[in-house]
Amino acid sequence: MAGPNAPEGFRAASPLFLREPEIRRGVELLYFGYSHLLRGIDEGLAAQGLGRAHHRSLYFIARNPDITVSELLRLLGITKQSLGRVLNELHDRGLVETRPGREDRRQRLLRVTEEGASLEASLFEALRERLSVAYAQAGQNAVTGFWAVLEGLVPSEEKTRMPHVRKQG
Numbered sequence: 381m382a383g384p385n386a387p388e389g390f391r392a393a394s395p396l397f398l399r400e401p402e403i404r405r406g407v408e409l410l411y412f413g414y415s416h417l418l419r420g421i422d423e424g425l426a427a428q429g430l431g432r433a434h435h436r437s438l439y440f441i442a443r444n445p446d447i448t449v450s451e452l453l454r455l456l457g458i459t460k461q462s463l464g465r466v467l468n469e470l471h472d473r474g475l476v477e478t479r480p481g482r483e484d485r486r487q488r489l490l491r492v493t494e495e496g497a498s499l500e501a502s503l504f505e506a507l508r509e510r511l512s513v514a515y516a517q518a519g520q521n522a523v524t525g526f527w528a529v530l531e532g533l534v535p536s537e538e539k540t541r542m543p544h545v546r547k548q549g
Contacts, residue, residue: 406529413514420506428473428499433458433466435503438492441476442500446489448481455541475499 394402418432425435440455441447447455453463467490470476475496481487492500515523534542 417507417510420510421503424503424506430469433462434470437463437466437470438475438496438500439504441490442492442497445491446479449488449490452490470496 396402421435422432425431436456437452440452444451444455449463449467453460456463467476467478471478473495474493477491477493478488479491481489518526531539
């Protein structure tokens with residue numbers, strides 16, 4: 381049974397949900413879902429001359445004001461060179477500002493500017509609209525299960541890096 385709010389034609393997971401066909405279905409749903417979710421903001425990013433790496437950086441800097449460059453590197457799991465290029469572009473466009481650390485002046489603390497916050501908010505709104513529709517169709521129990529599956533994909537030693545986990549603790 382798919383649940384009372386499941387979209388028409390939605391097939392519930394098989395009781396054999398650990399078998400290859402069910403795992404492959406989940407992988408495909410992750411690929412296609414993520415792709416379609418982000419297509420909603422790709423056009424807005426492209427109009428700004430930005431890409432998904434810029435968006436990820438902007439998102440996490442907005443969620444974590446005064447995050448250090450090294451913390452952002454660990455959070456995003458990208459190379460220092462890639463992040464440097466992205467941060468330089470965001471800084472040059474007036475979307476992100478840096479300041480020295482409070483205790484260690486060599487640290488670079490990152491924060492979105494007013495313009496950066498506005499862009500991040502508009503991009504988030506497009507994501508929020510799509511996710512809200514999908515969440516409403518699936519229902520609360522399905523959303524909770526979806527979150528549990530996604531969290532289960534993150535190794536336990538990395539969970540504390542997720543902003544929502546840090547804010548709970």
